[in-house]
Amino acid sequence: MKLLLRVVEKIRPHFEEGGKFHAFLPVYDAIEHFLFAPGTITTTAPHVRDPIDLKRFMSMVIVALLPCVATGIYFFGLRFIALIVVSYAAGLSVEALFSIVRKEPINEGFFVTGFLFPLIMPPAVPLWMVALGVAFGVVIGKELFGGTGRNLFNPALVGRCFLALAYPVQMSGSWLKPGAGVAGRLLQYVDGSNVDAVTSATPLALAKGGEYVSLSHMFVGSVSGSVGETSALAILAGGMFLLLTRVANWRTVASILISFTALAAMLHHAQPDRFGPALWHLCAGGLLFGAFFMATDPVTGPITSGGKWLYGALIGVVTVLIRNFTGYVEGVTFAILLGNIFAPILDEMVFALRLRRLKVEG
């Protein structure tokens, strides 16, 4: 390791001021800090710091997503790995470009976005669409607003929303039948050309016609749908990990699940033949995935605790409305984007209340 460190430090001058590759300093920094912890020290009090850093923070999210990735590959085949590779390649090149132009380090936030994006895509979607979606999401959803930490909308969801509205045919026609048996599709590479495997019947689409897939299938995940959202079991496992490491705030998750279940249960109770049961709806579609992984993004959600409760309630209610009262089968994407839109206003309301309390103190 000392040898590697020496090599890395020896080529550093090429990337510094006046070096040949000075423009690529962000890329060099990213690789150097990936390999070795930084050597910066504290200058003022406090003289020690917590071991956590942003890389570790983001790594927790990636670890939490691994169960979904495993089930995704099991049910839908090795094409998912191609999706991940394309997503990272397209996204990282855009990020690197912006970092080079802005002369700033590449931020770790992208590693999570790049991993999340393929998980919300249909498995057989054309690869160029994945690249386009990621690029759109990163540029319009994040970079134009100032980069990591300053974006308003979840970049993965912006990309997906864009694709769903611009290419509805390909997006709704790229679902695959899930693999079955011991090996599932672990060794298969299935894309749109394999006509047998392609289906357009996700559980939510079937529900519009009155047919409800069994709950056990939906819990384990042997149904068609976006790669990461089918298996409620995997999502819960990863989500619990995320909650335990406190990377995701439990208030948002709790609020979404409670408001969603409450409203869905009320509707089902009112008209059982028109609205599906609440628990079924919970496992269907991207609600669980959105609740645990997308709505809990700390940058795009509200920063106050009270705001988080309201935000979750908004998302839960809007998802139920969109799923049951519109022509769209899946509402979580729109719901979370709407939540992102109203998050600043929700925060302002909570701050106004809190400042009134602080005025009296001290």
Add this chain to the structure above:
Amino acid sequence: MKLRGGYNIFLQGRPGSTIKAMPEPKTLYLPLSSKRFRFSAIHVADGQDVALGDVLATDPNNYDVPLLAPRAGSVRLGQVEDTVVLENIAKSQEYADTNGRMEEVQHVERTFGAAGAQRRRLMMLGAWQFLHEAHSGRLPDPLGTPQAVLVSTLSLEPFTARGDVQLQARLLNFTRGLEHLQSLLEYQPIYFVLPDIKSEFASIVRNHIRGYASVKMVELPLTYPYDDFAVLARSLGLSSGNGPVWALRTEGVLAVDRALTAGKPCVTRIISIGGTGVVSPGHLRVVSGYPLKCITDKHVFEPHPRIINGGIMTGEAFGPGALGIDTECRGITVLPELQEREFLGFMRPGSERSSYWPCFLSSMVQRFAERLTTAMRGERRPCISCNACEEVCPAGISPHLIHKYLYRDLVEEAAAARVDLCVECGLCSYVCPSKIDLRAQFVEAKNGIAREKAEMLETKARQESTEEVNA
């Protein structure tokens, strides 16, 4: 009692309970600036011989609090910048002649009464400097009337001098000091903060002062920074608008006793020497001005140490020109500077790293064998509003919000978000995953706001005086 936030950092290097007396020094270096004081009015001349307890300098901005000579010797001014050097420390310690001051004390007693005379004595004998005004942290006015007095035996910041160590074999002095404090007040309450009301120590204190002092005992959970005076005052409901709150720690009460019972100047201090850069952390008995080199030569064997005046959360590193301990020093912390960079640092399971975040294996195993260094442990990144700083803040403000305002230079909004409530405990900077230096930003913002306010008051006063002249 409303207490918020707070966090205890697990680390090695806690000072043990032994107190070692340091050998008598040959020269003393007394700094003229410390955290709160600036002894700008010097009362001795170069070459003058002084006795123990003589006034060397006073701070005109802090009610003329004196800098006392800890030993008899000859003064050297101008030898070291901003320091009074005492050479030829006499072998026999003669105390300063206090008879000449008896007239002054009688004069004070006539003017201000017995209580006033007591306070004057505290000031002259170097005991008043141990008091703090809880909300502002400054030296309280000796002629003022407090609304309450806080006595805290707790010293929760790693690694300042521990209160329980200082009380060893000094319990009688402590209770006498409490009685003296009571005699300074009329009816104001004394709040006595300790970790366990039911402990033997508490009952001993209660028995000793029964009939002599009425003291309200307050139990406090042992979490940093609940022992901070501002946090204590606010949680006890003592608002700053009702008058000053006097606060002192164990060493303050012991100094009060020494000054008023024995009438001797308070020049000896017990400081801690701790941290991961010290082989056997403990306590030392020294005088102010003790040469730093003697201490570090004996206790610090780290090749690259950072020597800090104070604790790891709020202390300042000793500069290269610092030769002696100042009068407000409560402990010396030594940390090794970062030496090696870990390979794939962020991916390690981290079974020995203690962290506020449960993202490491250590949170399950509860083993903290790490040797902390001064490493930043991450790159500086933009704020992601993870809310850790807000959870851990004892003052109840929102550090990430204030940081975002200050980042965009919106100082007024930051003031509206009550950055003035910050107690500078340093926990927000400690837990931040983006490694933002929040404490430094807030200290700067508070100084800027205070300066602007002072300027505004000055211009207003000038305007009013010109109006008076014109009228």
Add this chain to the structure above:
Amino acid sequence: MNVGAEIQQAFVVCISAVFTQNILLAYFLGLCPFIGVSREIKTAFGLGLAVIFVLTATVMLNWLAYRYVLEPLGLEFFRFILFIIIIAAFVQFTEMAIERFSPFLYQKLGVFLPLITVNCAILGASLFMVIRNYSFIVTIGWGLGSGTGWFLAIMAMAGIRQRLAHERIPRGLQGPGITLIIAGLMALAFIGFTGVLQGR
């Protein structure tokens, strides 16, 4: 139709006008003051309330004018001019009221207050009312809903822009540029509501 059914339809129309057929995010009417005044929440709040007030009142006045003046005279084609005249007069009245009751708001809104007259959302709401042949009670619901939808959109935008102020947005896009992109993304999100309580 009886009054009960009309009130129910008014309710449906109102809700759908806020979300599904948001006059700003679905029909893109009223963008000029939306971009110009949405920098701060306080001014956006003031303007939003003014627009709700003006829109609801003028849509009612215009309905009366259309039904009792233009239709009997057979001058339906004249509605563009008559509606604008009524709107202009009403906005003038509103401007005087705001100047009297809140000089701070009057100063902050500046030229955008009289510009409410040419806010196409206001004229558009009245024209929609004519095309869809709403009755009077339904028109009230439509006016309230449209105004509230516009108010919601500008409040959300103000919150977003206040959070974004001074961020490092590429220089060419600062101001109106990024606002339009945000408006586009907001519209994208609101598309999700298509079909909810479709009020016709």
